[in-house]
Amino acid sequence: MIKKLPVLFLCVTLTFCAKPKEREKQKENLDLQYIEAAEKWTEALPIGNGSLGAMIYGGVAQEHIQFNEETLWRGQPHDYAHEGAGKYLGGIRELLTEGKQLEAQKLAQDHFMSDPIKQIHYQPFGDIYIDFKDHDNFKNYKRELNLNNAVGSVSYTVNDVDYKREVFSSFPDQVIAIHLTASKAKALNFDLWLDAIHEDKSVMTTNDSQTLVVKVKDGVLRGVSTLKIITDGNIENTEGKLQITEASKATVYLTAATNYIDFEDVSGNPEKIVPETLAKVSNTDYEAVKSKHIADYQTLFNRFEISFGDNGKSANPTNQRIYDFWKDPNDPQLVALYVEYARYLTIASSRPGTKPATLQGIWNDQLTPPWFSSYTTNINLEMNYWPVEMYNLSECHEPLFDLIEDLSITGAKVAKAHYNADGWIAHHNVDIWRGAAPVNASHHGIWLGGAGWLSTHIWEHYLFTQDKGFLKERYPLIREAALFYSQYLYKDPQTGYLISSPSNSPEIGGLVAGPTMDHQIIRALFDITIEAAAILGEDTDFAAELKTLIPQIAPNQIGKHGQLQEWLEDKDDPEVHHRHVSHLWGVHPWNEINYEDTPEFMEAAKQSLRFRGDNGTGWSLAWKINFWSRFKDGDHAYELLHKLLSPAEKPDGKVGGGSYSNLFDAHPPFQIDGNFGGASGILEMLIQSQLGKIELLPALPQALPQGSISGVCARGGFELDFTWEDSRLTGVKVLSKAGGKCILVYGDKQMELETEKGGTYSFDGTLQSL
Structure with missing residues (x-):
């Protein structure tokens, strides 16, 4: 039985403010730092503004900056729906009911899959190269990525001259800026040029600029990128390169665009956009461009701060810190840095008006990237956005909602x-063409959870913000997804339950009827549709219909091994240690299975997770960290975090899961979802709000006995600051952004208060009013 917590009704002192104040204190020094240049792409440092991204290698004799623009993909506007596929739905279901899985998969492969069968690749754009003459003998080398201001830098000394370059990607000006300086007049000399790995490319050089034009293979998109240099030295056009001599400083601005407008329109004019963008900064002082970039970035980044104290804090280079953490995980500030880095990557890859973060954010250096560097919706895309509301970057969620809007159009055709x-x-x-049909192969491509899972993100955004205007605007997306499932559910002739068929439990078990994950997602979607309709005062009849369907859906079941069943049949194999644990979706990211309402299913889910084991890489480890945090076992969650933060490249040269030296998540290869999922898991150790109350330090591991967090957000429209020492809460402050009831829980204490919009409320470690 769950112990009922005593409820304390307190009168508190409150103050009001119109909106959350920007945090005035300076965030502690947050940077990734190295004493060597990058040799590999996964050692380079990322910058980005949501649409323009780059990887900085930081070489001395030659700098290499590889860059991307988010809309450069292969392919062209087209509809992936397979007309006539619906004729075969009944036959596939019948074969599955009869236990003829292979026959069902073949029928589906032949007649039910997307047209064409494969989706399309995200592409790299180009490369900036800078050659420095006679810089082979250098000292005092330092390479950094400053998370406080989103500026990468490289510095070193040659012949008593200090050289430095700064690189950033500006959201307000939509340029990548490279600023080079020398401490001695006329000591800065270098060659600069653009290139690309595309077969179809051309470069044109003028007096102070160079333009790269690329065209993708197997597609209609072309990209135009221009760099312009401003310097106090001399500029010459020499054999297709810009040669700068006798300078003390130089600034390079680069921008890029394609002819992509949206998934149905490729009539854009990058030849016009690029020069217009550069013209806006060409006559602007570099420091002004930099200041505008920093002010814009810090408006987002400075809302939140996390620290785990100075215990074990290391001044070593980041790659060494990762290696040291693997040997002895006593660098709690590396854990804090990991969360702040995830926030940096969110801001860099997902800004309002841009596309959502792909499997690799916006960074990709290959024409055929891993998994196409696309949007995988059976966990990876959603995981990219798990922490976004919690770590106070709500606006960065918007690109995902825009993608859902597009999918509601293409997905309607597929539904029919x-x-x-x-x-x-x-x-x-x-992909960028918003293909919504099942792709690749029937045994894994026919998975029906995409619309439902994505729709929960709309609801989560509402829960965190309490923005009814947003909910009203996006509610039709939730409703139409629920409408599909209400018609798709199929009465299983063997059990009498409504089930999802055909579908699969991602990556395991093949094409089946009735995977547990689907049913959890559909129940969640129906629940939020009903609740949203009530809040908005509409759709009464449809909500009533969904209420009648929910109890008819196949329920969660506990199997013969004490496990949560992954399928309708009790056929889980305890010896299968698979990276997907999809049937635990109801534990996390959702809350259907929890200790208060369904403790027996929590224990069954925990048993399933034990069977799957602690091994894994990338996103799989990250998801398991979140699971163990929901199970309130912080020490177990921290063990998996230790694995996630271990070096991907071991001393023997083997590459496995963990983190590359630039803290990119190694699946391997690189997938950014592990960065975001890992950050989510760390925050879940510290605060949980999925059950209508705010639990403080619900899964605090022994390895993090002291710390503070400020600007963290909870469902209900609350923003919190709190601290702890010796593993005990020492104080908490709550800002109520929307007003309403707030329930705080810490240990065996529970406090409930009615808040007013804009009010702040402070308590000590026993939840007594201050």
Whole structure:
């Protein structure tokens, strides 16, 4: 039985403010730092503004900066729906009911998959090269990425001259800026040029600029990128390179654009956009451009701060810190840095008006990237956005909502063509052309959870912000997804339950009828549709219909091994140690399975997780960290965090899961979801709010006995600051952004108060009013 916590009703002193104040104190020094240049892409340092991203190698004799623009993809506007596929739905279901899985998979592969069968690749754009003459003998080398101001830098000394360059990607000016300086007049000499690995490319050089034009293979998109240099030295056009001599400083501005407008329109004019963008900064002082960039970035970044004290804090280079943490995980500030780095990567890869972060954010250096560097919706895309509301970057969630809006259009066609249903659906992979049909192969491509899972993000944004205007605007997306599932659910002739068929439990078990994950997602979607409709005062009849369907959906079941069943049948194998634990979706990211309402299912879910084991890489480890945090076992969660923060490249040269030296997540290869999922898991150790109350330090590991966090957000529209010492809460402050009831829980204490919008409330470590 769950112990009922005593409720304390307190009168508190409150103050009001119109909006959350920007944090006035200077965030502690947050940077990734190295004493060597990068040799590999996964050692380079990322910058980005949501649409323009780059990787800085930091070489001395030659600098290499590889860059991306988010809309450069292969392919062209087209519809992935397979007309006539719906004729085969009944046959596939019948074969699955009869236990003829292989026959069902073949029928689906032949007649039910997308047209074409494969989706399209995200592409690299180009490369900036800078050659420095006679810089082979150097000292005092330092390479950094400053998370406080989103500026990368390289510095070193040659012949008593100090050289430095700064690189950043500006959101307000939409340029990548490179600023080079020398401490001695006329000592800065270098060659500068653009290149690309695309087969179809051209470069044109003028007096102070160079333009790269690329065209993708197997597609209609072309990209234009121009760099312009401003310097106090001399500039010459020499054999297709810009040669700068006798300078003390130089600034390079680069921007890029494509002809992509949206998934249906490729009539854009990058030849016009690029020069217009550069013209806005060409006559602006570098320091002014930099100041505007920093002010814009810090408006987002400075809202939040996390620290785990000075215990074990290391001044070593970041790559050494990762290695040291692997040997002895006594660098709690590396854990804090990991969270702040995830926030940096969110800001760099997902800003309002841009596209969502892909499997690799906006960074990619390959024409055929891993997993196409696309949007995988059976966990990876959603994981990219798990921490975004918690760590106070709500605006950065917006690109995902825009993608959902697009998918509601393409997914409606797929719903009709494949399932003879209204509403919209998305399967396990999506690209820039918003393909929503099942791709690749039937045994894993026919997964039906995409629309439901993505729709929960709309609801989560509402829960954190309490923004009814947003909910009203986006509610039709939730409703239409629920409409699809209400028509898609199929009465299983063997059990009598409504089930999802055909589908699969991602990556394991093949095409099946009735995977547990689907049913959890559909129940969650129906629940939030009902609640949203009530809040908005509409759709009464549809909400009533969904209420009647929910109890008919196949429920969670406990199997013969004490496990949460992954399928309708009790066929889980305890010896299968797979990276996907999809049937625990109801534990995290959702809350259907919890200790208060369904303790028996929590224990069954924990048993399933034990069977799957602690091994894993990248996003799989990250998800397991979140699971163990929800299970209130912080020490177990920290063990997995130790694995996530271990070096991907071991001393024997082997590459496995963990973190590359630039803290990119190694699946391997690089997938950014592990960075975001890992950050989410760390925050889940410290604060949870999924059950209508705010639990403080619910899964605090022994390894993090002291710390502070400020600007962290909870559902209900609350923002919190709190501290702890010796593993005990010492104080908490709550800002109520929307007003309403706030329930705080710490240990065996529970406090409930009615808040007013804009009010702040402070308590000590026993939740007594200050």
